[in-house]
Amino acid sequence: MTKRKERLVLQDLLGSNKKIANEIREKLIQQGILTANLLSSPGAGKTTLLEKLAKELSPAYRLGVIEGDIETQRDAERIRAQGIPAWQITTGGACHLEAKMIGNLFPQIPPDLDFLFIENVGNLVCPASYDLGEKLRLVLLSSPEGDDKPKKYPKAFTTADCLVITKADLIPHLPFDPAKVIQEALELNPQLKIFTISALTGEGIQDLVAFLLQQLQELRSSHA
Amino acid sequence: MHELSIVANLFELLEEQAKEAGAQKITLVKLKVGVLSGVVPELLQTAFDIYKKDTIATEAELIIETVPLRLLCHQCHQETIRDDIVFTCAHCGSTRLEKKEGTELILEKIELEIDD
Numbered sequence: 001m002t003k004r005k006e007r008l009v010l011q012d013l014l015g016s017n018k019k020i021a022n023e024i025r026e027k028l029i030q031q032g033i034l035t036a037n038l039l040s041s042p043g044a045g046k047t048t049l050l051e052k053l054a055k056e057l058s059p060a061y062r063l064g065v066i067e068g069d070i071e072t073q074r075d076a077e078r079i080r081a082q083g084i085p086a087w088q089i090t091t092g093g094a095c096h097l098e099a100k101m102i103g104n105l106f107p108q109i110p111p112d113l114d115f116l117f118i119e120n121v122g123n124l125v126c127p128a129s130y131d132l133g134e135k136l137r138l139v140l141l142s143s144p145e146g147d148d149k150p151k152k153y154p155k156a157f158t159t160a161d162c163l164v165i166t167k168a169d170l171i172p173h174l175p176f177d178p179a180k181v182i183q184e185a186l187e188l189n190p191q192l193k194i195f196t197i198s199a200l201t202g203e204g205i206q207d208l209v210a211f212l213l214q215q216l217q218e219l220r221s222s223h224a
Numbered sequence: 225m226h227e228l229s230i231v232a233n234l235f236e237l238l239e240e241q242a243k244e245a246g247a248q249k250i251t252l253v254k255l256k257v258g259v260l261s262g263v264v265p266e267l268l269q270t271a272f273d274i275y276k277k278d279t280i281a282t283e284a285e286l287i288i289e290t291v292p293l294r295l296l297c298h299q300c301h302q303e304t305i306r307d308d309i310v311f312t313c314a315h316c317g318s319t320r321l322e323k324k325e326g327t328e329l330i331l332e333k334i335e336l337e338i339d340d
């Protein structure tokens with residue numbers, strides 16, 4: 001006799017990722033490391049911003065960078081050229097990083113870092129669903145991508161802590177209205193902190209640096 | 225297209241559940257997918273149909289229930305339900321809202337066949 005039976009499961013399909021992410025977050029916070037996950041479409045300026053932050057923060061602060069790409073070591077090499085340790089994860093086709101990939105790297109990450117930056121695979125959709133154990137999530141949107149993007153990628157903008165509008169130096173040449181982006185982004189996520197920067201001219205970089213330092217201090221004072 | 229890796233996770237859960245229940249076959253899989261889950265239901269369906277071949281759920285039907293955003297206002301304490309993604313309270317306009325539903329991606333229930 002074959003019986004039909006209904007079974008209630010109620011399990012999160014991303015639950016195993018979340019569990020690993022929470023373990024990673026806890027360990028990094030305990031070590032006093034501020035971790036930021038950078039999301040954007042390809043070419044928005046993630047690596048360039050990290051090169052710039054390396055110049056601003058190192059050697060006074062110790063940085064490490066995890067680079068996520070489908071192929072090549074190129075971005076990790078760009079970061080190492082700044083004298084910063086970088087670990088490349090090549091996903092071999094996968095469109096996003098997952099917490100277990102960060103977990104596998106964990107033994108290599110020096111426990112005395114101040115900042116750990118994770119450059120996700122260039123894609124504003126898939127990476128948004130995967131918690132990597134970061135404390136801060138930064139979504140980057142470059143001015144040439146257009147000012148209609150936040151509502152097209154709601155998951156990225158609703159899960160981010162900061163919106164970084166990049167390539168501000170190009171805004172005068174483009175039909176790009178930063179006020180429109182900011183308004184749309186705040187409708188999706190009223191708590192979003194917003195920075196407008198240019199890695200080329202240095203505009204806005206100091207504000208972002210000050211914010212990161214303040215976040216590091218907060219993390220350390222609340223988990224001392 | 226991370227729907228494929230999500231479906232891979234789903235099948236791990238399905239295998240686990242079938243084993244626990246001592247079932248030979250899964251005939252129905254029901255998911256709850258929030259409008260802010262970050263996945264596209266149609267792509268989940270496609271990925272499911274590809275993945276299910278030669279698994280315990282080969283003949284299973286997939287049902288996806290879409291869950292709208294349910295927001296609780298911390299100002300007026302009323303709820304707003306929306307199908308779009310705008311974080312303002314429909315009653316008082318406040319943006320101090322807590323997401324109660326709409327971000328989930330859940331395997332809610334399954335139907336199994338068990339031989340006695």
Ligand SMILES: Nc1nc2c(ncn2[C@@H]2O[C@H](COP(=O)(O)OP(=O)(O)O)[C@@H](O)[C@H]2O)c(=O)[nH]1
Pocket residue numbers: 040041042043044045046047048049122166167168169170197198199200201
């Ligand atoms: N004009 C301008 N170009 C930039 C800026 N930041 C990055 N770029 C250029 O944008 C391109 C992509 O940058 P990259 O950092 O590799 O983007 P990623 O794919 O997000 O890591 C490169 O050619 C950069 O030189 C900026 O602030 N202004």
Ligand SMILES: [Mg+2]
Pocket residue numbers: 046047048075119
């Ligand atoms: Mg890059």
Ligand SMILES: [Zn+2]
Pocket residue numbers: 297298299300301302313314315316317318
């Ligand atoms: Zn209200």
